[in-house]
Amino acid sequence: MVRYKSLAIFVLITLFITVSNVWASAGSFIKKASFLKKDKIIIFFAGPVDKKIVEDIDNYYVYESTDPDIPLKIKGASLSEDGKTLILTFTEELNQHSPHVVVIKKLVSAGRNLGVASFTVRKSYAGFLFSILIGAMLVHNFVFTKYLGLCVFFGTSKRKATAIGMGITFTIVMVCSAMISWFLYNYVLKPLNLQFFQVVIFIGIVSLIVQAVDIILRKINPFLFKAFGIYLMLVLANCVILAVPLLIVVNGYNAIEAFVFSLGAGLGYFLALFLMSSVREKLELANVPPSYQGLSIAFITAGLFGLAFMGFSGMSIF
Amino acid sequence: MDPQLVKIAMGGLAVLGxxxxxxxxxxxxxxxxxxxxxxxxVEAVKEVLAGAQ
Amino acid sequence: MAGKPKSNFELILNGLFNENPIFRLALSMCPAVGISTTLMNGFLLGLAVLFVQVASSCTISLLKNYIHPKIRIPTYTLVIATWVTVIDLSLSAFFPTAYKAMGIFIRLIVTFSIILMRLEVFAAKNPLIPSFWDGIGMGLGFMFGMMTLGFIRELLGAGALFGHQVLPVKPLLFFILPVAGFFCVGFMMAVYNYVEFLFKKAKEKKMRG
Structure with a gap:
């Protein structure tokens, strides 16, 4: 039962970080600034500001924090009635994943010149991470919407106990191997222009981890080995274990994002296994036509699950 | 052979090695x-039993 | 692997029907569901798997005496990964459009359990020539399965074959959806089971009559 407890604590911590994140803002007069829709930034002031100066678009210099030399073009600036809220509209969509720096050259409030104000607008990073996690778990669930890892999926989803064992083993190996793969890819393969080796290296790392866990677990905790040992080799024959490092490379995630993504993939697989095994335990009691018995009906069930999971498509959080 | 390719191949060999x-x-x-x-x-018995998976 | 050794022809037939990787052994289902939407995709992936299977079967059966049994699985995976990299780079050079459509599936051939299983069960215990034919049989069986699925799904879903329109209507648009792969494989397995059932019945009748 300890495992479930630690899992629950982890989920709680993730939720807490997400909920308690605060918008970063600078400048004492600027209370809050955040992105609005796709091409707007909204700024809240502590008091009413001078409309004429603030609505002049030459008064602003906005850039992505990664390239300060490229100013972003502003289409218009509009102040609200009470003079406390300003909306900047840009000519192009903003890349909201990177922080933006806004410089207001002159700010006048009630006849008092406040001088230059500069602050950073960023989307909450915890929210972004959370959306990666949920994305990998539900929206792009590897089993039901990406159709990967099916052989092992159908092999181990007959019983709930098997499904849980496989899910836990898989998640652990997944996270470890994705992190090592990420490190080797970014610090060894990329500098040496050896990207074409990625498949060999990634699968090599997975088999290495499987072997290492096999050896160590056998000695340290024979009881755990008896429970999870048989799934270790199955991990190796699972497409997801290779697909995750490859997708991390394609999406260009950094270390934290890679960790969250692999964790999401592992948990998503766990979830899929658990759902499927619950249904299949019930299916055994059902009256199925003889030629559909066994895997055939399992596939059709998985198809129905797939249809259900299509409902998540297009969902975006934060 | 293109020396660039040879270089990459050597690098690959070295890294993998x-x-x-x-x-x-x-x-x-x-x-x-x-x-x-x-x-x-135990191994011996397993070997004999290994017939059906 | 008891019994007398099979002839080359039997090995191929075995891969195509008795132990068809997709419908009978139920291995390597991911591509069967994910990208068998058109006949062309099925054909190309089948080709890639055929190549990897034959090449790695031969490699392993040549090297089998030098591989320590304790680390045989990692070694097999690395051999497969090498051949997959070869076919991956070749396909991206010669068939760029189809390669793009298949996404990362070509690279995922490494983890298709059918290849690993054939190496473990067959190539590691048999000499070069039977391993070669077994590889051909399994590869063809996989290709056959993929192309059957691709044929059904493209014909029913888009009314086309190899991208050419052959039917005036699109009978069942549902089948072009990726999810339909699950249903399609399920139905095909049922058909295989049913045919086997019929054969058994016919045999029993013969025995009696």
Whole structure:
């Protein structure tokens, strides 16, 4: 039962970080600034500001924090009635994943010149991470919407106990191997222009981890080995274990994002296994036509699950 | 042969070799440290039973 | 692997029907569901798997005496990964459009359990020539399965074959959806089971009559 407890604590911590994140803002007069829709930034002031100066678009210099030399073009600036809220509209969509720096050259409030104000607008990073996690778990669930890892999926989803064992083993190996793969890819393969080796290296790392866990677990905790040992080799024959490092490379995630993504993939697989095994335990009691018995009906069930999971498509959080 | 390609191939050989050796030694040490005595009789019985998976 | 050794022809037939990787052994289902939407995709992936299977079967059966049994699985995976990299780079050079459509599936051939299983069960215990034919049989069986699925799904879903319109209507648009792969494989398995059932019945009748 300890495992479930630690899992629950982890989920709680993730939720807490997400909920308690605060918008970063600078400048004492600027209370809050955040992105609005796709091409707007909204700024809240502590008091009413001078409309004429603030609505002049030459008064602003906005850039992505990664390239300060490229100013972003502003289409218009509009102040609200009470003079406390300003909306900047840009000519192009903003890349909201990177922080933006806004410089207001002159700010006048009630006849008092406040001088230059500069602050950073960023989307909450915890929210972004959370959306990666949920994305990998539900929206792009590897089993039901990406159709990967099916052989092992159908092999181990007959019983709930098997499904849980496989899910836990898989998640652990997944996270470890994705992190090592990420490190080797970014610090060894990329500098040496050896990207074409990625498949060999990634699968090599997975088999290495499987072997290492096999050896160590056998000695340290024979009881755990008896429970999870048989799934270790199955991990190796699972497409997801290779697909995750490859997708991390394609999406260009950094270390934290890679960790969250692999964790999401592992948990998503766990979830899929658990759902499927619950249904299949019930299916055994059902009256199925003889030629559909066994895997055939399992596939059709998985198809129905797939249809259900299509409902998540297009969902975006934060 | 294009010298650029030869260079990349050499780099690849070196990198894979180093990674292989490092991890290989690591695994070997782990296997040595965590060695478990398995009764040879168990292996023998398993060998005989291995027919149907 | 008891019994007398099979002839080359039997090995191929075995891969195509008795132990068809997709419908009978139920291995390597991911591509069967994910990208068998058109006949062309099925054909190309089948080709890639055929190549990897034959090449790695031969490699392993040549090297089998030098591989320590304790680390045989990692070694097999690395051999497969090498051949997959070869076919991956070749396909991206010669068939760029189809390669793009298949996404990362070509690279995922490494983890298709059918290849690993054939190496473990067959190539590691048999000499070069039977391993070669077994590889051909399994590869063809996989290709056959993929192309059957691709044929059904493209014909029913888009009314086309190899991208050419052959039917005036699109009978069942549902089948072009990726999810339909699950249903399609399920139905095909049922058909295989049913045919086997019929054969058994016919045999029993013969025995009696």
């Amino acid at each position: 180093v990674i292989g050796i490092v991890f290989g030694i690591g695994l070997a040490l782990a296997a040595h440290k965590f060695h478990v005595e398995v009764d040879p009789k």
